Amino acid sequence: MYGNDFSAPDGPRPATDAGPGPDEPASFLAVLAEEGRIEPRDEMPEAYRRTLVRQIAQHAHSEIIGMQPEGNWISRAPSLRRKGILMAKVQDEAGHGLYLYAAAETLGVDRADLLDQLHDGRQKYSSIFNYPTLTWADMGAIGWLVDGAAIVNQVPLCRCSFGPYARAMVRVCKEESFHQRQGFEILHTLSHGTPAQRAMAQDAVDRYWWPSLMMFGPTDTGPDASAGHTAQSMAWGIKRFSNDELRQRFIDMTVPQAEALGLTLPDPELRWNDERGHYDHGRIDFTELFEVIKGNGPCNAERMAHRVRAHEDGAWVREAAEAYAAKRTQEQEHVA
Amino acid sequence: MTTPRPSSPPPLRSSTEERRGDPGQRTPDNHVDHVLGLADDALVSAQRMGWWISRAPQLEEDLALANIGLDLLGQARALLSHAGALEGQGRGEDDLAYWRDERDFRNVKLVERPQEDFGVAMARLLVLSTWQSELYAALQRSTDPVLAAVAAKAAKEVAYHHDHATRWVLRLGDGTPESHARMQAALDAEWPWIEELFDESHLDPALVTDGVAVAPSSLREPVLRRLGDVVRSATLEVPDVPARVPGGRAGLHTEHLGRMLAEMQHLTRSHPGATW
Protein backbone atom coordinates (compact mmCIF):
# COMPACT_ATOMS: atom_id res chain seq x y z
CA MET A 1 0.00 0.00 0.00
CA TYR A 2 0.95 3.65 -0.33
CA GLY A 3 2.13 2.92 -3.81
CA ASN A 4 2.16 -0.79 -3.11
CA ASP A 5 -0.47 -3.48 -3.11
CA PHE A 6 -0.67 -6.20 -0.51
CA SER A 7 -2.92 -7.52 2.21
CA ALA A 8 -2.63 -9.69 5.30
CA PRO A 9 -2.12 -13.35 4.29
CA ASP A 10 -5.23 -14.55 6.08
CA GLY A 11 -7.29 -11.51 5.13
CA PRO A 12 -9.86 -11.53 2.34
CA ARG A 13 -8.13 -11.82 -1.01
CA PRO A 14 -9.17 -9.20 -3.50
CA ALA A 15 -10.84 -10.97 -6.40
CA THR A 16 -8.64 -9.37 -9.01
CA ASP A 17 -5.81 -11.78 -9.32
CA ALA A 18 -6.75 -13.49 -12.54
CA GLY A 19 -3.51 -14.30 -14.33
CA PRO A 20 -2.80 -13.15 -17.86
CA GLY A 21 -5.50 -14.84 -19.82
CA PRO A 22 -7.44 -14.79 -23.03
CA ASP A 23 -9.07 -11.49 -22.07
CA GLU A 24 -5.79 -9.60 -22.53
CA PRO A 25 -6.23 -7.75 -25.81
CA ALA A 26 -3.35 -7.79 -28.28
CA SER A 27 -3.18 -3.99 -28.28
CA PHE A 28 -2.74 -4.03 -24.49
CA LEU A 29 0.02 -6.63 -24.64
CA ALA A 30 1.75 -4.66 -27.39
CA VAL A 31 1.82 -1.50 -25.27
CA LEU A 32 3.21 -3.46 -22.33
CA ALA A 33 5.86 -5.05 -24.54
CA GLU A 34 7.02 -1.61 -25.69
CA GLU A 35 6.90 -0.29 -22.11
CA GLY A 36 4.41 2.29 -23.37
CA ARG A 37 1.49 3.81 -21.45
CA ILE A 38 -2.01 2.46 -21.27
CA GLU A 39 -4.45 5.38 -21.38
CA PRO A 40 -7.99 5.35 -19.95
CA ARG A 41 -9.69 4.90 -23.35
CA ASP A 42 -7.38 2.05 -24.38
CA GLU A 43 -8.52 -1.53 -24.19
CA MET A 44 -7.41 -3.22 -21.01
CA PRO A 45 -8.26 -6.43 -19.17
CA GLU A 46 -10.86 -6.06 -16.46
CA ALA A 47 -8.50 -7.54 -13.87
CA TYR A 48 -5.86 -4.93 -14.74
CA ARG A 49 -8.42 -2.17 -14.38
CA ARG A 50 -9.65 -3.48 -11.03
CA THR A 51 -6.14 -3.94 -9.68
CA LEU A 52 -5.30 -0.37 -10.58
CA VAL A 53 -8.50 1.00 -9.08
CA ARG A 54 -7.72 -0.80 -5.85
CA GLN A 55 -4.09 0.27 -5.75
CA ILE A 56 -4.68 3.90 -6.73
CA ALA A 57 -7.60 4.20 -4.32
CA GLN A 58 -5.52 2.76 -1.48
CA HIS A 59 -2.77 5.16 -2.37
CA ALA A 60 -5.18 8.11 -2.37
CA HIS A 61 -6.69 7.00 0.94
CA SER A 62 -3.18 6.76 2.40
CA GLU A 63 -2.46 10.35 1.41
CA ILE A 64 -5.56 11.68 3.13
CA ILE A 65 -5.37 9.49 6.24
CA GLY A 66 -1.70 10.50 6.33
CA MET A 67 -2.83 14.07 6.98
CA GLN A 68 -3.91 13.09 10.49
CA PRO A 69 -0.71 12.03 12.26
CA GLU A 70 1.01 15.22 11.16
CA GLY A 71 -2.09 17.38 11.46
CA ASN A 72 -1.92 16.32 15.11
CA TRP A 73 1.06 18.67 15.60
CA ILE A 74 0.03 21.74 13.60
CA SER A 75 -1.39 23.46 16.67
CA ARG A 76 1.74 22.71 18.69
CA ALA A 77 4.59 23.24 16.24
CA PRO A 78 7.40 24.81 18.26
CA SER A 79 8.13 27.77 15.98
CA LEU A 80 6.03 29.72 13.51
CA ARG A 81 8.37 28.72 10.70
CA ARG A 82 7.90 25.03 11.53
CA LYS A 83 4.17 25.54 11.84
CA GLY A 84 4.07 26.97 8.32
CA ILE A 85 6.18 24.16 6.87
CA LEU A 86 4.01 21.54 8.57
CA MET A 87 0.76 23.12 7.40
CA ALA A 88 2.11 23.24 3.86
CA LYS A 89 3.19 19.63 4.07
CA VAL A 90 -0.16 18.37 5.26
CA GLN A 91 -1.74 20.48 2.54
CA ASP A 92 0.52 18.80 -0.02
CA GLU A 93 -0.74 15.40 1.14
CA ALA A 94 -4.31 16.56 0.54
CA GLY A 95 -3.19 17.59 -2.94
CA HIS A 96 -1.66 14.15 -3.52
CA GLY A 97 -4.98 12.63 -2.52
CA LEU A 98 -6.72 14.83 -5.07
CA TYR A 99 -4.40 13.88 -7.96
CA LEU A 100 -4.76 10.21 -7.10
CA TYR A 101 -8.54 10.22 -6.80
CA ALA A 102 -8.57 11.98 -10.16
CA ALA A 103 -6.31 9.27 -11.63
CA ALA A 104 -8.63 6.57 -10.25
CA GLU A 105 -11.64 8.36 -11.72
CA THR A 106 -10.20 7.94 -15.22
CA LEU A 107 -10.90 4.23 -14.68
CA GLY A 108 -14.63 4.81 -14.35
CA VAL A 109 -15.06 4.99 -10.59
CA ASP A 110 -15.87 8.06 -8.54
CA ARG A 111 -14.28 9.62 -5.53
CA ALA A 112 -17.42 9.58 -3.41
CA ASP A 113 -17.70 5.82 -3.93
CA LEU A 114 -14.06 5.23 -3.11
CA LEU A 115 -14.42 7.30 0.06
CA ASP A 116 -17.44 5.23 1.07
CA GLN A 117 -15.31 2.12 0.64
CA LEU A 118 -12.61 3.63 2.82
CA HIS A 119 -15.13 4.62 5.47
CA ASP A 120 -16.79 1.22 5.68
CA GLY A 121 -13.47 -0.63 5.66
CA ARG A 122 -13.73 -2.29 2.24
CA GLN A 123 -10.63 -0.41 1.10
CA LYS A 124 -7.47 0.10 3.10
CA TYR A 125 -4.78 2.72 3.57
CA SER A 126 -1.13 2.43 4.47
CA SER A 127 -0.53 0.75 7.82
CA ILE A 128 2.14 3.32 8.70
CA PHE A 129 -0.50 5.92 9.55
CA ASN A 130 -1.88 3.74 12.31
CA TYR A 131 1.05 4.66 14.53
CA PRO A 132 0.68 7.62 16.90
CA THR A 133 2.68 10.83 16.66
CA LEU A 134 3.70 11.25 20.27
CA THR A 135 6.30 13.99 20.12
CA TRP A 136 7.41 16.79 17.82
CA ALA A 137 10.33 14.64 16.69
CA ASP A 138 7.81 12.33 15.04
CA MET A 139 7.30 15.09 12.46
CA GLY A 140 10.97 14.66 11.62
CA ALA A 141 10.88 10.86 11.63
CA ILE A 142 7.79 10.75 9.43
CA GLY A 143 9.23 13.18 6.91
CA TRP A 144 12.57 11.47 6.80
CA LEU A 145 11.54 7.80 7.01
CA VAL A 146 7.92 7.61 5.89
CA ASP A 147 8.13 10.11 3.05
CA GLY A 148 11.53 8.61 2.28
CA ALA A 149 10.07 5.11 1.98
CA ALA A 150 7.15 6.49 -0.02
CA ILE A 151 9.60 8.01 -2.52
CA VAL A 152 11.43 4.71 -2.98
CA ASN A 153 8.09 3.00 -3.61
CA GLN A 154 6.77 5.73 -5.86
CA VAL A 155 9.70 6.65 -8.08
CA PRO A 156 9.33 3.41 -10.07
CA LEU A 157 5.59 4.13 -10.31
CA CYS A 158 6.46 7.18 -12.42
CA ARG A 159 7.09 4.52 -15.11
CA CYS A 160 3.92 2.58 -14.31
CA SER A 161 2.11 1.22 -17.37
CA PHE A 162 -1.04 3.19 -16.59
CA GLY A 163 -0.55 6.76 -17.86
CA PRO A 164 -2.66 8.78 -15.39
CA TYR A 165 -1.11 7.00 -12.39
CA ALA A 166 2.41 7.46 -13.73
CA ARG A 167 1.83 11.16 -14.36
CA ALA A 168 0.30 11.70 -10.91
CA MET A 169 3.38 10.06 -9.41
CA VAL A 170 5.74 12.45 -11.17
CA ARG A 171 4.08 15.42 -9.46
CA VAL A 172 3.81 13.63 -6.13
CA CYS A 173 7.43 12.49 -6.05
CA LYS A 174 8.76 16.03 -6.44
CA GLU A 175 6.87 17.13 -3.36
CA GLU A 176 7.73 14.01 -1.38
CA SER A 177 11.41 14.74 -1.77
CA PHE A 178 10.86 18.18 -0.23
CA HIS A 179 9.06 16.49 2.64
CA GLN A 180 11.88 14.08 3.14
CA ARG A 181 14.45 16.86 3.30
CA GLN A 182 12.30 18.84 5.72
CA GLY A 183 11.99 15.78 7.95
CA PHE A 184 15.72 15.24 7.85
CA GLU A 185 16.24 18.89 8.75
CA ILE A 186 13.88 18.66 11.74
CA LEU A 187 15.80 15.67 13.06
CA HIS A 188 19.14 17.30 12.34
CA THR A 189 18.16 20.35 14.36
CA LEU A 190 16.92 18.17 17.22
CA SER A 191 19.91 15.86 17.22
CA HIS A 192 22.21 18.91 17.43
CA GLY A 193 20.05 20.62 20.05
CA THR A 194 19.62 20.14 23.76
CA PRO A 195 19.95 16.68 25.36
CA ALA A 196 16.15 16.52 25.66
CA GLN A 197 15.72 17.33 21.97
CA ARG A 198 18.30 14.76 21.01
CA ALA A 199 16.57 12.09 23.09
CA MET A 200 13.27 13.04 21.47
CA ALA A 201 14.79 12.55 18.01
CA GLN A 202 16.30 9.17 18.85
CA ASP A 203 13.05 7.95 20.39
CA ALA A 204 11.10 8.91 17.26
CA VAL A 205 13.54 7.09 14.99
CA ASP A 206 13.43 4.04 17.28
CA ARG A 207 9.66 3.93 16.99
CA TYR A 208 9.36 4.63 13.25
CA TRP A 209 12.21 2.57 11.83
CA TRP A 210 10.61 -0.89 11.73
CA PRO A 211 7.15 0.32 10.69
CA SER A 212 8.84 2.22 7.81
CA LEU A 213 10.50 -0.98 6.61
CA MET A 214 7.13 -2.69 6.67
CA MET A 215 5.70 -0.05 4.34
CA PHE A 216 7.26 -2.02 1.48
CA GLY A 217 5.06 -5.00 2.25
CA PRO A 218 5.88 -8.57 3.19
CA THR A 219 8.87 -10.44 1.86
CA ASP A 220 8.14 -11.40 -1.73
CA THR A 221 11.43 -13.02 -2.77
CA GLY A 222 13.40 -16.02 -1.51
CA PRO A 223 12.16 -18.90 0.64
CA ASP A 224 10.05 -16.66 2.96
CA ALA A 225 8.11 -15.11 0.09
CA SER A 226 4.42 -14.76 0.82
CA ALA A 227 1.88 -15.05 -1.94
CA GLY A 228 1.05 -11.55 -3.07
CA HIS A 229 0.35 -9.50 -6.12
CA THR A 230 3.99 -8.93 -6.98
CA ALA A 231 4.29 -11.29 -9.95
CA GLN A 232 1.08 -10.20 -11.62
CA SER A 233 1.70 -6.50 -10.98
CA MET A 234 5.18 -6.83 -12.47
CA ALA A 235 3.83 -8.60 -15.54
CA TRP A 236 1.40 -5.73 -16.03
CA GLY A 237 4.10 -3.08 -15.66
CA ILE A 238 2.43 -1.64 -12.57
CA LYS A 239 5.17 -2.75 -10.25
CA ARG A 240 8.80 -2.63 -11.41
CA PHE A 241 10.69 -4.05 -8.44
CA SER A 242 9.92 -6.56 -5.69
CA ASN A 243 9.08 -5.38 -2.16
CA ASP A 244 12.41 -6.70 -0.98
CA GLU A 245 14.42 -4.86 -3.63
CA LEU A 246 12.71 -1.60 -2.78
CA ARG A 247 13.16 -2.15 0.94
CA GLN A 248 16.86 -2.83 0.41
CA ARG A 249 17.19 0.31 -1.66
CA PHE A 250 15.57 2.30 1.16
CA ILE A 251 17.84 0.81 3.80
CA ASP A 252 20.96 1.43 1.72
CA MET A 253 19.92 5.03 1.21
CA THR A 254 18.92 5.65 4.84
CA VAL A 255 21.78 4.17 6.87
CA PRO A 256 24.33 6.81 5.79
CA GLN A 257 21.76 9.53 6.41
CA ALA A 258 21.25 8.23 9.95
CA GLU A 259 25.00 8.50 10.43
CA ALA A 260 24.92 12.07 9.17
CA LEU A 261 22.19 12.80 11.71
CA GLY A 262 24.19 11.22 14.49
CA LEU A 263 21.24 8.96 15.31
CA THR A 264 21.22 5.18 15.54
CA LEU A 265 18.80 2.86 13.81
CA PRO A 266 17.32 0.31 16.21
CA ASP A 267 18.70 -2.80 14.52
CA PRO A 268 21.90 -4.31 15.96
CA GLU A 269 22.27 -6.54 12.89
CA LEU A 270 22.46 -3.63 10.50
CA ARG A 271 25.87 -3.72 8.83
CA TRP A 272 27.46 -3.28 5.45
CA ASN A 273 27.91 -6.49 3.47
CA ASP A 274 30.76 -6.02 1.04
CA GLU A 275 29.95 -9.17 -0.86
CA ARG A 276 26.35 -8.22 -1.53
CA GLY A 277 27.10 -4.53 -1.85
CA HIS A 278 24.16 -3.86 0.46
CA TYR A 279 23.39 -3.46 4.14
CA ASP A 280 22.28 -6.59 5.93
CA HIS A 281 19.49 -6.12 8.42
CA GLY A 282 17.71 -7.99 11.17
CA ARG A 283 14.55 -10.02 10.72
CA ILE A 284 11.41 -7.98 10.22
CA ASP A 285 8.50 -9.09 12.33
CA PHE A 286 5.70 -9.05 9.81
CA THR A 287 3.15 -10.36 12.28
CA GLU A 288 2.99 -6.77 13.54
CA LEU A 289 2.30 -5.49 10.04
CA PHE A 290 -0.49 -8.00 9.52
CA GLU A 291 -2.05 -7.11 12.86
CA VAL A 292 -2.02 -3.42 11.92
CA ILE A 293 -3.53 -4.18 8.51
CA LYS A 294 -6.27 -6.20 10.17
CA GLY A 295 -7.19 -3.18 12.24
CA ASN A 296 -5.30 -3.93 15.43
CA GLY A 297 -2.67 -1.19 15.16
CA PRO A 298 -2.31 1.48 17.84
CA CYS A 299 -4.42 4.09 16.03
CA ASN A 300 -6.62 2.33 13.46
CA ALA A 301 -9.81 3.16 15.35
CA GLU A 302 -8.85 6.80 15.87
CA ARG A 303 -7.82 7.38 12.26
CA MET A 304 -11.05 5.92 10.92
CA ALA A 305 -13.19 7.74 13.48
CA HIS A 306 -11.56 11.05 12.62
CA ARG A 307 -12.05 10.51 8.89
CA VAL A 308 -15.64 9.32 9.18
CA ARG A 309 -16.51 12.17 11.50
CA ALA A 310 -15.07 14.79 9.15
CA HIS A 311 -17.03 13.21 6.31
CA GLU A 312 -20.30 13.03 8.23
CA ASP A 313 -19.92 16.50 9.72
CA GLY A 314 -19.39 17.83 6.22
CA ALA A 315 -22.41 16.13 4.68
CA TRP A 316 -24.72 19.13 5.12
CA VAL A 317 -22.11 21.34 3.47
CA ARG A 318 -21.71 19.08 0.42
CA GLU A 319 -25.48 18.75 0.11
CA ALA A 320 -25.86 22.51 0.26
CA ALA A 321 -23.21 23.00 -2.43
CA GLU A 322 -25.04 20.54 -4.69
CA ALA A 323 -28.41 22.13 -4.06
CA TYR A 324 -26.99 25.57 -4.75
CA ALA A 325 -25.36 24.42 -7.98
CA ALA A 326 -28.60 22.75 -9.08
CA LYS A 327 -30.52 25.98 -8.49
CA ARG A 328 -28.01 27.94 -10.56
CA THR A 329 -28.26 25.43 -13.41
CA GLN A 330 -32.04 25.68 -13.29
CA GLU A 331 -31.87 29.46 -13.43
CA GLN A 332 -29.57 29.34 -16.43
CA GLU A 333 -31.88 26.94 -18.24
CA HIS A 334 -34.71 29.32 -17.47
CA VAL A 335 -32.85 32.22 -19.04
CA ALA A 336 -31.72 30.16 -22.05
CA MET B 1 14.42 19.94 30.49
CA THR B 2 17.26 22.28 29.74
CA THR B 3 18.67 25.35 31.37
CA PRO B 4 17.82 28.56 29.56
CA ARG B 5 20.53 29.88 27.30
CA PRO B 6 21.54 33.53 27.61
CA SER B 7 19.49 34.24 24.51
CA SER B 8 16.24 33.09 26.12
CA PRO B 9 13.43 35.61 25.95
CA PRO B 10 13.52 38.60 28.28
CA PRO B 11 10.88 38.78 31.01
CA LEU B 12 7.38 39.58 29.86
CA ARG B 13 6.44 43.19 29.67
CA SER B 14 4.17 44.71 32.22
CA SER B 15 0.60 45.26 31.07
CA THR B 16 -0.17 47.91 28.48
CA GLU B 17 -2.04 50.13 30.88
CA GLU B 18 1.13 50.85 32.82
CA ARG B 19 3.23 51.45 29.76
CA ARG B 20 0.84 53.60 27.81
CA GLY B 21 1.87 57.21 27.52
CA ASP B 22 -0.51 60.17 27.56
CA PRO B 23 -3.19 59.68 24.98
CA GLY B 24 -2.62 61.90 22.00
CA GLN B 25 1.11 61.63 22.21
CA ARG B 26 2.41 58.83 20.01
CA THR B 27 4.84 56.65 21.87
CA PRO B 28 6.82 53.77 20.40
CA ASP B 29 4.91 51.39 22.69
CA ASN B 30 1.59 52.43 21.26
CA HIS B 31 2.91 51.85 17.79
CA VAL B 32 4.16 48.39 18.83
CA ASP B 33 0.81 47.60 20.40
CA HIS B 34 -1.03 48.54 17.27
CA VAL B 35 1.11 46.30 15.08
CA LEU B 36 0.85 43.52 17.67
CA GLY B 37 -2.92 43.75 17.55
CA LEU B 38 -2.99 43.13 13.80
CA ALA B 39 -0.32 40.43 14.14
CA ASP B 40 -2.28 38.63 16.83
CA ASP B 41 -5.51 38.79 14.80
CA ALA B 42 -3.69 36.97 12.02
CA LEU B 43 -1.83 34.53 14.29
CA VAL B 44 -4.86 33.49 16.30
CA SER B 45 -6.92 33.12 13.10
CA ALA B 46 -4.19 30.97 11.54
CA GLN B 47 -4.12 28.79 14.63
CA ARG B 48 -7.88 28.29 14.50
CA MET B 49 -7.77 27.63 10.76
CA GLY B 50 -5.12 24.95 11.23
CA TRP B 51 -7.71 22.88 13.10
CA TRP B 52 -9.62 22.35 9.85
CA ILE B 53 -6.79 20.69 7.95
CA SER B 54 -7.90 17.01 7.74
CA ARG B 55 -11.41 17.89 8.96
CA ALA B 56 -12.90 19.83 6.04
CA PRO B 57 -16.15 18.76 4.31
CA GLN B 58 -14.24 17.86 1.15
CA LEU B 59 -10.64 17.52 0.07
CA GLU B 60 -10.61 20.71 -2.00
CA GLU B 61 -11.60 22.56 1.14
CA ASP B 62 -8.76 21.06 3.18
CA LEU B 63 -6.47 22.61 0.57
CA ALA B 64 -8.24 25.96 0.52
CA LEU B 65 -8.39 26.34 4.30
CA ALA B 66 -4.73 25.36 4.58
CA ASN B 67 -3.94 28.08 2.03
CA ILE B 68 -5.87 30.65 3.98
CA GLY B 69 -4.27 29.55 7.25
CA LEU B 70 -0.83 29.81 5.64
CA ASP B 71 -1.55 33.31 4.35
CA LEU B 72 -2.68 34.41 7.80
CA LEU B 73 0.36 32.81 9.40
CA GLY B 74 2.61 34.63 6.93
CA GLN B 75 0.95 37.94 7.78
CA ALA B 76 1.34 37.20 11.48
CA ARG B 77 5.03 36.42 11.11
CA ALA B 78 5.76 39.59 9.16
CA LEU B 79 3.82 41.74 11.62
CA LEU B 80 5.30 40.10 14.71
CA SER B 81 8.82 40.58 13.38
CA HIS B 82 7.99 44.20 12.70
CA ALA B 83 6.54 44.67 16.19
CA GLY B 84 9.68 43.12 17.66
CA ALA B 85 11.89 45.42 15.61
CA LEU B 86 9.88 48.49 16.62
CA GLU B 87 10.06 47.45 20.24
CA GLY B 88 13.84 47.21 19.99
CA GLN B 89 14.35 44.67 22.77
CA GLY B 90 15.59 41.91 20.53
CA ARG B 91 12.39 39.91 20.49
CA GLY B 92 11.61 38.02 17.30
CA GLU B 93 8.42 36.46 15.96
CA ASP B 94 8.68 33.34 18.09
CA ASP B 95 9.47 35.24 21.29
CA LEU B 96 6.31 37.21 20.75
CA ALA B 97 4.16 34.29 19.66
CA TYR B 98 5.25 31.75 22.25
CA TRP B 99 6.38 33.71 25.27
CA ARG B 100 3.57 36.20 25.83
CA ASP B 101 0.67 35.25 28.11
CA GLU B 102 -2.97 35.78 27.22
CA ARG B 103 -3.16 39.20 28.91
CA ASP B 104 -0.46 40.42 26.54
CA PHE B 105 -2.22 39.26 23.38
CA ARG B 106 -3.87 42.12 21.51
CA ASN B 107 -6.19 40.34 19.06
CA VAL B 108 -9.92 41.00 18.81
CA LYS B 109 -12.16 38.42 20.44
CA LEU B 110 -13.83 37.61 17.12
CA VAL B 111 -10.94 35.40 16.09
CA GLU B 112 -10.11 33.54 19.29
CA ARG B 113 -13.25 31.47 19.86
CA PRO B 114 -13.31 27.88 18.59
CA GLN B 115 -14.76 27.49 15.11
CA GLU B 116 -15.46 23.82 14.70
CA ASP B 117 -18.64 24.24 12.68
CA PHE B 118 -18.09 24.91 9.02
CA GLY B 119 -20.81 27.55 8.90
CA VAL B 120 -19.22 29.39 11.81
CA ALA B 121 -15.80 29.14 10.20
CA MET B 122 -17.12 30.66 6.98
CA ALA B 123 -19.17 33.36 8.74
CA ARG B 124 -16.09 34.38 10.68
CA LEU B 125 -13.84 34.28 7.66
CA LEU B 126 -16.31 36.49 5.82
CA VAL B 127 -16.26 39.05 8.63
CA LEU B 128 -12.52 38.90 9.12
CA SER B 129 -11.62 39.06 5.45
CA THR B 130 -14.07 41.89 4.74
CA TRP B 131 -12.60 43.92 7.57
CA GLN B 132 -9.01 43.00 6.72
CA SER B 133 -9.48 43.88 3.07
CA GLU B 134 -10.72 47.38 3.97
CA LEU B 135 -8.00 47.72 6.59
CA TYR B 136 -5.10 46.58 4.43
CA ALA B 137 -6.31 48.61 1.46
CA ALA B 138 -6.01 51.72 3.64
CA LEU B 139 -2.80 50.65 5.38
CA GLN B 140 -0.98 50.42 2.06
CA ARG B 141 -0.66 54.19 2.47
CA SER B 142 0.61 53.96 6.07
CA THR B 143 3.54 56.21 6.93
CA ASP B 144 5.07 53.13 8.54
CA PRO B 145 6.74 51.70 5.43
CA VAL B 146 6.98 48.14 6.76
CA LEU B 147 3.32 48.13 7.70
CA ALA B 148 2.50 49.52 4.25
CA ALA B 149 4.48 46.76 2.55
CA VAL B 150 2.89 44.00 4.63
CA ALA B 151 -0.53 45.49 3.92
CA ALA B 152 0.11 45.55 0.18
CA LYS B 153 0.90 41.85 0.11
CA ALA B 154 -1.85 40.91 2.55
CA ALA B 155 -4.47 42.88 0.60
CA LYS B 156 -4.18 40.43 -2.30
CA GLU B 157 -4.37 37.43 0.03
CA VAL B 158 -7.42 38.58 1.94
CA ALA B 159 -9.20 39.38 -1.32
CA TYR B 160 -9.01 35.64 -2.05
CA HIS B 161 -10.16 34.78 1.48
CA HIS B 162 -13.10 37.12 1.04
CA ASP B 163 -14.00 35.55 -2.27
CA HIS B 164 -13.78 32.07 -0.79
CA ALA B 165 -15.91 32.92 2.25
CA THR B 166 -18.46 34.73 0.09
CA ARG B 167 -18.93 31.72 -2.16
CA TRP B 168 -19.56 29.47 0.82
CA VAL B 169 -21.94 31.87 2.53
CA LEU B 170 -23.91 32.03 -0.72
CA ARG B 171 -23.96 28.27 -1.16
CA LEU B 172 -24.87 27.56 2.44
CA GLY B 173 -27.40 30.37 2.71
CA ASP B 174 -29.11 29.47 -0.54
CA GLY B 175 -28.47 25.71 -0.41
CA THR B 176 -30.78 23.41 1.56
CA PRO B 177 -33.21 24.38 4.34
CA GLU B 178 -30.75 22.85 6.82
CA SER B 179 -27.77 24.77 5.50
CA HIS B 180 -29.81 27.97 5.41
CA ALA B 181 -30.72 27.57 9.09
CA ARG B 182 -27.19 26.66 10.07
CA MET B 183 -25.65 29.53 8.15
CA GLN B 184 -28.08 31.98 9.74
CA ALA B 185 -27.21 30.60 13.19
CA ALA B 186 -23.52 31.00 12.38
CA LEU B 187 -24.01 34.64 11.39
CA ASP B 188 -26.01 35.23 14.57
CA ALA B 189 -23.11 33.77 16.57
CA GLU B 190 -20.42 35.90 14.92
CA TRP B 191 -22.22 39.22 14.59
CA PRO B 192 -21.95 40.37 18.23
CA TRP B 193 -18.17 40.33 17.89
CA ILE B 194 -17.98 42.60 14.84
CA GLU B 195 -18.29 45.89 16.68
CA GLU B 196 -14.96 45.37 18.45
CA LEU B 197 -13.23 45.73 15.08
CA PHE B 198 -14.26 49.40 15.01
CA ASP B 199 -13.52 50.16 18.65
CA GLU B 200 -11.05 53.00 19.10
CA SER B 201 -10.69 53.06 22.86
CA HIS B 202 -7.33 51.30 22.80
CA LEU B 203 -5.80 53.04 19.82
CA ASP B 204 -3.59 56.06 20.33
CA PRO B 205 -5.18 58.81 18.18
CA ALA B 206 -1.72 60.15 17.39
CA LEU B 207 -1.08 57.03 15.34
CA VAL B 208 -4.00 58.00 13.11
CA THR B 209 -2.95 61.63 12.95
CA ASP B 210 0.55 60.62 11.95
CA GLY B 211 -0.78 58.33 9.24
CA VAL B 212 0.60 55.14 10.78
CA ALA B 213 -2.79 53.61 11.57
CA VAL B 214 -6.26 53.74 10.07
CA ALA B 215 -9.06 55.00 12.29
CA PRO B 216 -10.98 51.79 13.08
CA SER B 217 -14.31 53.63 13.08
CA SER B 218 -13.74 54.71 9.48
CA LEU B 219 -14.02 51.08 8.39
CA ARG B 220 -17.43 50.49 9.94
CA GLU B 221 -19.51 51.79 7.07
CA PRO B 222 -17.78 49.96 4.18
CA VAL B 223 -17.37 46.73 6.14
CA LEU B 224 -21.00 46.57 7.30
CA ARG B 225 -22.25 47.51 3.86
CA ARG B 226 -20.24 44.80 2.12
CA LEU B 227 -21.21 42.22 4.74
CA GLY B 228 -24.87 43.15 4.37
CA ASP B 229 -24.67 42.75 0.59
CA VAL B 230 -23.28 39.22 0.83
CA VAL B 231 -25.69 38.18 3.58
CA ARG B 232 -28.74 39.40 1.65
CA SER B 233 -27.60 37.78 -1.62
CA ALA B 234 -27.32 34.55 0.33
CA THR B 235 -31.05 34.90 1.22
CA LEU B 236 -30.02 35.39 4.85
CA GLU B 237 -30.78 38.15 7.30
CA VAL B 238 -28.32 40.57 8.80
CA PRO B 239 -28.47 39.66 12.49
CA ASP B 240 -29.93 42.22 14.81
CA VAL B 241 -28.00 41.35 17.94
CA PRO B 242 -26.37 43.46 20.65
CA ALA B 243 -22.61 43.88 20.40
CA ARG B 244 -20.37 42.23 22.95
CA VAL B 245 -18.05 44.37 25.00
CA PRO B 246 -14.66 44.94 23.41
CA GLY B 247 -11.41 44.39 25.28
CA GLY B 248 -9.18 42.15 23.20
CA ARG B 249 -6.97 45.05 22.18
CA ALA B 250 -6.34 45.68 25.89
CA GLY B 251 -5.65 42.02 26.61
CA LEU B 252 -9.08 41.28 28.07
CA HIS B 253 -10.08 38.12 26.24
CA THR B 254 -12.60 35.32 26.37
CA GLU B 255 -11.66 32.21 28.32
CA HIS B 256 -10.96 30.43 25.04
CA LEU B 257 -7.73 32.27 24.29
CA GLY B 258 -5.86 30.93 27.31
CA ARG B 259 -6.61 27.35 26.34
CA MET B 260 -5.63 27.94 22.75
CA LEU B 261 -2.33 29.48 23.80
CA ALA B 262 -1.67 26.71 26.31
CA GLU B 263 -1.79 24.22 23.46
CA MET B 264 0.12 26.41 21.02
CA GLN B 265 2.91 27.39 23.41
CA HIS B 266 3.34 24.29 25.54
CA LEU B 267 6.13 22.53 23.64
CA THR B 268 8.20 25.66 23.10
CA ARG B 269 7.91 26.69 26.72
CA SER B 270 8.90 23.22 27.89
CA HIS B 271 12.31 23.76 26.29
CA PRO B 272 13.45 27.28 27.14
CA GLY B 273 16.36 28.39 25.01
CA ALA B 274 16.04 25.54 22.52
CA THR B 275 16.00 26.16 18.79
CA TRP B 276 13.77 24.18 16.49
Ligand SMILES: [Fe+2]
Ligand atom coordinates in the same frame (compact mmCIF):
# COMPACT_ATOMS: atom_id res chain seq x y z
FE1 LIG C 1 2.12 12.31 -0.19
Ligand SMILES: [Fe+2]
Ligand atom coordinates in the same frame (compact mmCIF):
# COMPACT_ATOMS: atom_id res chain seq x y z
FE1 LIG D 1 4.68 13.55 1.79
